Amino acid sequence: MTITFPHMGWLYIPVKALFDDLNVPIVVPPPINNKTLEIGTLLAPEMACLPMKINLGNYVQSIENGADTIVLTGSCGPCRFGYYGVVEQEILRDQGYDVDIIILDAPGRDPREFVNRISRITGRSPLFKGLKAFFQASKIIEEMDKLQQVFLRKRPRELAKGETDRIQTRFEKEVMKCKGSREILALIEKYRHKAETIQERPDTTPLRIGLVGEIYTLIEPYVNLNVEKKLGSLGVEVHRGITIRDWVKTHLSLDLKYKKERKEKLDKGAGYLNLCIGGHAWETIASAVHYADMGLDGVIQILPFGCMPEIVAESIIPTISKDLDIPAMTLTVDELTGEAGYQTRLEAFVDLLSRRKEIIYEQA
Amino acid sequence: MKIGIPRALLYSIYLPLWKTFLESLGHQIVMSSHTDKKILDNGVKFCVDDACLPIKIFHGHVMDLAHKTDAVLVPRLVSIHPEEYICPKFIGLPEMIKHSVPGSPSLLVMDYNARSGTEKAYHGMKTLGRELGASEKLIKRALSEARIRQAEHERRMEREKGLNPAHALDGKGMEGIIRLEQGTIGLIGHPYLVYDQFINMDICNKLAARGYGTVFPENIPMADIEAACKRYPKKMFWSYGKRLLGAGLTMMGDRQVDGLILLTSFGCGIDSFVDELLVIANRRKYKLPLTIITLDEHTGQAGFNTRLEAFIDMIEWRRRYDNYIPAHGLAVYTGKGTFR
Numbered sequence: 001m002t003i004t005f006p007h008m009g010w011l012y013i014p015v016k017a018l019f020d021d022l023n024v025p026i027v028v029p030p031p032i033n034n035k036t037l038e039i040g041t042l043l044a045p046e047m048a049c050l051p052m053k054i055n056l057g058n059y060v061q062s063i064e065n066g067a068d069t070i071v072l073t074g075s076c077g078p079c080r081f082g083y084y085g086v087v088e089q090e091i092l093r094d095q096g097y098d099v100d101i102i103i104l105d106a107p108g109r110d111p112r113e114f115v116n117r118i119s120r121i122t123g124r125s126p127l128f129k130g131l132k133a134f135f136q137a138s139k140i141i142e143e144m145d146k147l148q149q150v151f152l153r154k155r156p157r158e159l160a161k162g163e164t165d166r167i168q169t170r171f172e173k174e175v176m177k178c179k180g181s182r183e184i185l186a187l188i189e190k191y192r193h194k195a196e197t198i199q200e201r202p203d204t205t206p207l208r209i210g211l212v213g214e215i216y217t218l219i220e221p222y223v224n225l226n227v228e229k230k231l232g233s234l235g236v237e238v239h240r241g242i243t244i245r246d247w248v249k250t251h252l253s254l255d256l257k258y259k260k261e262r263k264e265k266l267d268k269g270a271g272y273l274n275l276c277i278g279g280h281a282w283e284t285i286a287s288a289v290h291y292a293d294m295g296l297d298g299v300i301q302i303l304p305f306g307c308m309p310e311i312v313a314e315s316i317i318p319t320i321s322k323d324l325d326i327p328a329m330t331l332t333v334d335e336l337t338g339e340a341g342y343q344t345r346l347e348a349f350v351d352l353l354s355r356r357k358e359i360i361y362e363q364a
Numbered sequence: 365m366k367i368g369i370p371r372a373l374l375y376s377i378y379l380p381l382w383k384t385f386l387e388s389l390g391h392q393i394v395m396s397s398h399t400d401k402k403i404l405d406n407g408v409k410f411c412v413d414d415a416c417l418p419i420k421i422f423h424g425h426v427m428d429l430a431h432k433t434d435a436v437l438v439p440r441l442v443s444i445h446p447e448e449y450i451c452p453k454f455i456g457l458p459e460m461i462k463h464s465v466p467g468s469p470s471l472l473v474m475d476y477n478a479r480s481g482t483e484k485a486y487h488g489m490k491t492l493g494r495e496l497g498a499s500e501k502l503i504k505r506a507l508s509e510a511r512i513r514q515a516e517h518e519r520r521m522e523r524e525k526g527l528n529p530a531h532a533l534d535g536k537g538m539e540g541i542i543r544l545e546q547g548t549i550g551l552i553g554h555p556y557l558v559y560d561q562f563i564n565m566d567i568c569n570k571l572a573a574r575g576y577g578t579v580f581p582e583n584i585p586m587a588d589i590e591a592a593c594k595r596y597p598k599k600m601f602w603s604y605g606k607r608l609l610g611a612g613l614t615m616m617g618d619r620q621v622d623g624l625i626l627l628t629s630f631g632c633g634i635d636s637f638v639d640e641l642l643v644i645a646n647r648r649k650y651k652l653p654l655t656i657i658t659l660d661e662h663t664g665q666a667g668f669n670t671r672l673e674a675f676i677d678m679i680e681w682r683r684r685y686d687n688y689i690p691a692h693g694l695a696v697y698t699g700k701g702t703f704r
Contacts, residue, residue, distance in 0.1 A: 047628075047636035078449035078602065080633050086598050087637050090644050103598065273459050275442075278452040305414070308633040312456030315412040319463045332414060 001025070003121065004067035006055040007032055009219035010144055011244055014137040017181040021133035022125050027067040028176065029058040032222040036061060041335050043091050050223060050304035050334050051216040052084055056091065063097055071121060074105040079278035079309055136181035138248065143188045145245040147171075150195040152240070155232030156206035159199040165229055167194055204235075207353050210291030211240040212284045213302040214310050218242050223333060224302050225342050234350045239296060241265075241287045242280060265290055272316050279309030285316055292324035297353045299326055300346075305334035327353060365496070367472065368429030368436045371396045372422040373454070376530040376559045377521075377582070381514035382437065382474070385489055388506030389498045394433050396425040399562035403428055408661045410464050417563065417629040417660050418556040419453050419460070426461055430469035437472045440488070443479035448603045451634055472496075486511075521582040528568065529582060530559040546575030546622075547679070550615040552608050552642070553627030554635070555582065563659055564627060565668050574676050579621060581611035588614045596641070605634045612642045616650035623653035623679045625672075630660035653679045 004027045005015055012028050019026040030036070032054055039060045040053030059070055075082040085103035092099055102117050122130050155164040171191045178184045209231060217223050218240060228238050249258045269286030276282050288299050301317055303310035314330050321328040329349050331342065367386055369375060375382075383393050397403070399421055407424030429436045438461055441454045453460070458473040472495075475488025486507055493503035521529050549571055551558050558564065558580055568578050589610025593600055600606040615621045626642065628635035639656055646654050655675045657668070 045636045045640040047631060047633070048640075049633065049636075074598070078452045078455065080637060082601060083598065083605075083637055086596050087640055089597075090641060094644050094647070105598075272463075273456065275455065277455040278449070281452070281456065303414075306631045306633060306636075308452040309456070311412060311414045312453055312460055314414060315460045316463045 001069050001123075002027055002067045003069045003071055004029060004059065004062035005071050006058045007220065008216055009221065009244060010148070011219075013144055013175055013184060014140040014244075016176075017140050017184045018133050018137040020180045021136060022122050022130065024121065024123055027062045027065045029062045030065070032058070032220070036222075037335055043095065045087075047306060048087075049080060049306050051081070051220075052088070053335060054220070054223065055084065056088060059088070059092065059099070060097070063099060067099070069100045069102060069121075071102045071104065074103040081279070133181070136185075138253070140181060140184055140188070141245050141248055143185060143192075145243055147188050147192045147195065148243070150192060152228065152232070152238050154195055154198045154200070155229070156235045156237045157200040157204050159201050161233070163198055164195070164232070167191065167198070206235050206237045207298070207350065207357065208237045208239060208296040209350075209353070210287065210294075210296045210299045211238060211302065212242075212287045212291070212299055213280070213313075214284075214304055214307050215242050215247060215280050217302045217304050217307075217333060219244060223304070225333070225337065225339055227300070227302065227331075227346070230343060230346055231350070234347065236350055239291065239294075241290070242283060268293065272320060273313070277309050277312055279307065281309035281313040284310065284313040285320070288317060288320050288326075288328065289324065292320065292326040296326065297357060298349065299328045300349070301328065301330045303330070303332055305332050327356065365435065366392045366394055366433045368394045368396060368426075368433035370422055370425030370429060370436065370438075371398060372425040372560075373418055373457075373556050374439075374441065376533060376555050377517075378439070378441075378514070379533050380517040381510045382439065383510075384513045385493075385506050385510035386437070388509050389493055389496060389502060391496070394429065396428040399425070399560055404562070404661060410466060411460070412464065414631070415453065415460070416631045418554070419457070420661060421556075421560075421563065422457070423461065423465055426465055426469065426471075430465070430467060435470045435472045437474060440473055440475045442475065442477040443603070444476065444485075445478055445603045446481055447479065447599075448601050448606070449479070450603050522585055525579055525583045526577055527583070528559050528580070529555070548577045548579055548621050550612065550621035550624040551578045551580055551627060552612045552615075552624060553581075554604055554608070554629075554632075557627045557629060557659060563629075565659075565665055567625070567627070567672070570669070570672055571676075574673075576622070576676070579615065581607050584611040584614050592617065600638075602634050605638050608635070609638045609641055612638075613645060616642075616646060616652055621652070623655075623675065625675065626654065626656045628656060628658050630658050653682060 002025045003019060007029050016026065016028055036054060036057030038057070040055065040057035043056045043060070044053045072085055074085055085101050089101045102120060104117060105114070151164055151168055158164050171187070175184060175187055178187055211218055211227065219242070221228065228240070231238050249255055250262060266282055266286045268289045269282065272289070273282055273285045284301060288301070291299050299317070299321070301310070301314065303314065317328050317330065320326070327349070329345070331345065369379065369382060387393055403424035404421060405424070406427045407420035407422065410427070411420040411423040426436050426438070438458045440458050441450055443449050458471060461471060462468070472492060474492045476485055477488060478485035489507060490503055493506065498506070517529070517532070520532065521527060551567065556563070571578055589607055592610040592613035593606055600609060612624060612626070615624065624646070626635070626639045628639060643654065643656070646652055653675065655671065657671060
């Protein structure tokens with residue numbers, strides 16, 4: 001059994017570490033490229049959302065590299081993601097790919113089935129080893145999150161343009177050569193040190209923009225056309241609340257303190273939306289309010305075309321923008337999004353924000 | 365109080381429940397007009413661009429009622445069946461209306477959430493009753509009266525095949541005829557597409573003119589739907605997704621229909637999956653004539669008619685030339701996929 005899984009930003013780093021530690025052979029899908037999207041667009045239903053198209057592309061490219069079992073997490077609606085597994089399995093079978101899909105749903109209804117599926121993946125590793133591997137993987141998620149925050153903070157302030165990007169690319173290359181969690185942790189530590197020592201320009205106060213929106217689109221740089229790098233190189237400090245760490249903490253951990261903080265944050269948006277409507281729409285609204293409270297200069301919402309929950313959020317955001325006096329922009333991405341138009345819109349938005357900041361400064 | 369109910373989304377299914385309840389509480393009910401060009405245009409103008417056609421049309425209906433009534437009822441259907449959901453946009457509908465419709469008309473939001481049990485679903489209605497200042501006793505009586513009416517409506521939809529519930533509510537009664545001389549077409553789509561003659565460009569009458577009757581998902585018994593959906597490893601958690609999928613599979617399996625038309629609105633998230641599963645199942649096993657027609661606000665009748673005619677022609681040619689064996693040895697209609 002050779003396992004593969006869909007890409008989502010740096011998710012492959014802890015997943016690779018986990019399976020390496022368990023001695024389960026895996027195929028990390030090749031980095032998402034245009035071919036991935038092309039395969040996905042061909043196989044997926046036309047109206048399916050972009051993450052599913054990319055997922056299918058990942059699977060096919062991994063199968064070509066020898067994978068025969070796909071692991072993905074599930075949920076029980078109302079967002080479409082919860083039914084990805086079933087539809088993807090049908091589509092792959094229709095194409096003649098003989099693969100198993102193991103869906104890891106939250107163990108609510110049927111805990112035995114959940115354990116069953118986990119043990120199908122982990123094989124015969126003793127329980128102790130399995131737990132240790134999971135513990136190490138969650139540690140990597142924590143560390144990797146910190147590294148990412150350093151990159152985000154450094155990019156708009158770097159003295160030599162492009163240095164942060166260079167270091168990040170080198171990290172992403174080297175991490176694939178590591179085996180096991182210990183090596184990966186050491187590498188993250190090394191690169192965090194490198195990133196911390198990037199020279200900063202003296203006295204810069206960059207614009208600050210909060211990214212909100214659908215989780216996959218925010219986390220996967222191929223899908224959001226590297227929005228963080230683009231904004232960073234325009235001299236903008238990017239804030240993003242939704243990360244892999246955040247997802248894991250919300251869904252898989254028992255960290256009560258974190259859950260309380262999350263609840264408090266969600267309550268901030270209660271005046272606009274006060275219940276879960278699936279996906280991350282609630283977080284989108286609450287984060288937008290949160291960023292306005294923090295005094296950020298603007299908010300950008302990113303969603304894949306047709307994303308059901310985010311459409312609701314999209315209709316609320318203009319009101320928030322008006323009420324709390326924070327500029328907001330919505331970007332919809334799909335397989336036809338062109339990079340140039342996207343770049344232009346980002347530049348225009350950033351220009352607008354910096355001009356606005358100047359005016360406010362002059363008036364004060 | 366004069367309360368408006370938009371003639372959009374799931375009104376054709378749930379109107380008896382809502383209307384009887386509010387009327388029993390002593391309020392006057394005003395329905396919005398049937399969907400027309402003006403309602404569509406208003407909806408398209410004020411709703412966010414990314415939303416689907418039925419949601420846009422709902423916006424239009426609310427605007428139609430805004431000046432005629434004291435308040436407009438906006439149902440928040442979170443779930444209509446235990447352990448299931450419906451589309452996320454339904455859950456966020458009151459918020460969408462509140463932030464998009466100009467002039468902020470006063471809204472009555474009525475929650476309906478059966479996720480943790482059918483009895484609990486009526487909590488939202490009771491809360492609304494209290495907000496409207498009714499006594500507990502009156503609310504209880506109104507609710508039980510409303511539930512009786514709703515049950516009657518649901519029984520009727522299941523029993524009278526080919527009945528258009530929207531017509532039934534207008535008092536027009538049994539008008540769709542399931543079997544005409546040429547045959548029957550299964551029309552799979554959400555109630556707000558299938559039963560709204562304006563949105564679906566009067567598809568039922570167009571089919572009837574060619575001699576085909578229609579059968580709807582609401583005509584298939586729930587037990588058959590549940591049984592048909594069992595073949596998938598994970599429960600379909602959208603109630604309407606399940607209904608469309610199960611109804612489609614049942615129609616194909618029983619050979620009740622000569623062909624299937626999947627009506628979907630552009631950008632419908634649920635249909636993107638349900639239709640794919642139906643198309644795959646049909647290709648593998650049932651091999652019935654099937655077509656997907658996507659509806660959006662760009663109302664072009666000609667293209668729609670052409671597709672419908674082509675589909676009917678295909679059914680009839682297939683009947684006529686089914687035994688044709690081409691030179692390379694494969695029957696024309698092996699039903700293999702478009703690409704392999």
